[in-house]
Amino acid sequence: MNIGDVARLSGLPAKTIRYYEAIGLVDPLRSNNGYRAFRESDLHKLHFLGRARSLGFSIEDCRTLLALYQDRSRASADVKLVATEHLGRIDAKISELVEMRNTVAHLIDACAGDQRPDCPILGDLGSGPIKRLAGPSTH
Amino acid sequence: MNIGDVARLSGLPAKTIRYYEAIGLVDPLRSNNGYRAFRESDLHKLHFLGRARSLGFSIEDCRTLLALYQDRSRASADVKLVATEHLGRIDAKISELVEMRNTVAHLIDACAGDQRPDCPILGDLGSGPIKRLAGPSTH
C-alpha cells in the first residue's frame, strides 16, 4: 500500500502519516521506487493512533500506548494508569474552561451591546487589582 | 519603569512583555541606555492584556479589544460580539473535551487495571471501523 491508500483507509492525512514516521511511531518499508510500502500492521497502528489522538492522548502517550498494545505480556494496570492521568488532565482543562466560560458569560449578560460606548466587559478587563509602585507613604 | 517593574506590577513575565511588544500590542519608550521605559498607560495595557488572556481571548481578540478599549467612540455591541464569539469557541471546546472525557472514563471503568494483559482500553483503540481495500469480491 502506498501512503495515499493508508491515508484513505486510516482517515489520517498523508502529511500526518509522514510526520508519524519521522517521529518514529510507524516504520513502513520502502519500495524500489522509494515510495513508502505500508503493511497491514502499519495500517493497524495508524488506525490505533488516529483513535488515541481523537481521544486527546498526547503523542508521547500514544507512543506508550502503542508499545503496550504490542506487548503481549503487558499489565492492564499500566494502560489504565496512562488513561487515568490523561483523564485528570482533561478534567483540569474542563474546569479551567468552565470557569472562563462562566466569567465571560456573566460579562456578556451585563453588556447592553448597543451603540453606546459603556461596556462592563471592557470595564472588567481594564480594572482590577493593579499593584502600584511603592511611593511616598501617606501613613 | 523598567521591564522588571511592569512585570511585577502586571503579573506578566518579562519574556511575555517583550513578546507583546514584538507583535505590536504595547509600544514602550526607550531610555538612553536602551532599556524599555514603560509609562502608566503601558502598565494599564499590560494589565488589560493579562486579564483578557486569562479569560482565554486569543492574541488577535486582545488586539481588537485593546483597540476598542482605547476608542472612546466605540459601540459596546462590537465588544459584545467579540466576547460572544469567544464564548462560542469556549463552549465548543468544552463539549469536545466532555465527550472525550466520557469516553475515556468509560474505558477506564471497564479496565481491571491488574497484572493481566487483557484491556478494554487497548481493545477500543485497536479495533473499530478500519476500511479495507477493495479486493476480489467473494460475492
Next chain:
DNA sequence: CATTAACCTTCCATCCTCGGGAAGGTCAAG
C-alpha cells in the same frame, strides 16, 4: 511515443504563545 494527471519524494517554512538560555551591556551598592 508524447503528454498529462495523479501519484510520490524530500526539504523548508509556518502556525501560536511564549520559555530557556547564551552572550554581553548597565547600574547601584559595598
Next chain:
DNA sequence: CTTGACCTTCCCGAGGATGGAAGGTTAATG
C-alpha cells in the same frame, strides 16, 4: 573594583501538525 541584579538581542524549542516548492514515478490517455 567587584559583585550581583538588572537589562539587551538573538536563536532554539515546544506540540502537532500543515502548506508549499521542486522534482521523480507511474498509469492512462491521444
